Amino acid sequence: MAAWNASFTSFSLPFNKILSPRKPMAALGFSSSFSPRIHPPSSASPSLSIKPKRPNNPFQVRSVAATVEDVAGFDEMVSGTQRKYYMLGGKGGVGKTSCAASLAVKFANNGHPTLVVSTDPAHSLSDSFAQDLTGGMLVPVEGPDFPLFALEINPEKTKEEFRDSAKNNGGTGVKDFMDGMGLGMLAEQLGELKLGELLDTPPPGLDEAIAISKVMQFLESPQYSMFTRIVFDTAPTGHTLRLLSLPDFLDASIGKILKLRQKIASATSAIKSAFGQGETPQNAADKLERLRERMVKVRDLFRDTDSTEFVIVTTPTVMAISESSRLHASLKKENVPVRRLIVNQILPPSASDCKFCAVKRKDQMRALDMIQNDPELSSLNKHSKGKIQGQS
């Protein structure tokens, strides 16, 4: 069974039982019969463009076995009606999406109108819920007692928005134009900003950073105010790390672009008219300014211990644990609040003579020891009142 702790979380999942990726709640033993403690307004329902439920959806959360009333630590996650953000991160394939989907169902079944957001281009969240969530719209997830909506943001699409805005505000096309006008000094400044490079070969993680800022934009609108729990199914570790450091970079870059745009605008009306084709310079600048503001909000949100928690998901393998350790170190460096670690896919003791299972489980137990002795991860464990499930 799953065991949670306020500071260290361990899911022990019966890997030898075939777990359908379409039923992550069952995988994590999350209950649908948990009594709701928080009562949202009965009329709560976003009026945004909502995709209709897919007919004959095979996924039924209500069918999930009720087993985890004793899950420790979840009370803390579920308590309070103020909005909280949970960001799940970890190595590729450890189960971030499955855990995000499960956590979201758990929140919804405990009375929280919940939104689960994915910026993962692989659309695994759609697979987890067996519903088509693509299209950047809120999709109601069937099953939980209280509203649960999912939103998949296409990072490619949102990146285009940024590219367009930035291009309108001093991209390579403008540089060429200015060169042609003999405005060498301003052109040089543009060169220094390496805008062409930024736009043509965006740094890894830019897509996710922009996608998350897009989610922030949504969340500010009144239609989204009902959500008290927001669960992010984040991108794999490397991307996530870069994403976390990106807002600073973007803030600086966009700020420079904006300043430069002002200079350009006052330098010559000829350039103004060049900008005037399509989007007006003021509109484009406003759009960029809003993007910059949202990026700053994302950056601040990542560091806000009251409302945000970054949950590391790992598996009991040497590689995953090593990577989780590095992830925790980097998150600490970035002042991102981390309190919990989910150890997914722990084999239960085997009742059969399966030698493979026995060897595998022994490896897993060794890996769990590694967590306890890891200077980064044991600090998450320090406040633990329990022990890792299955460990002797």
Ligand SMILES: Nc1ncnc2c1ncn2[C@@H]1O[C@H](COP(=O)(O)OP(=O)(O)OP(=O)(O)O)[C@@H](O)[C@H]1O
């Ligand atoms: N406890 C589990 N038991 C069995 N299968 C699991 C378990 N957790 C996850 N899986 C399976 O492992 C695969 C990867 O899971 P998932 O997509 O949740 O990981 P992820 O970390 O989000 O992956 P990615 O990094 O590629 O986005 C899926 O097929 C999922 O069904």
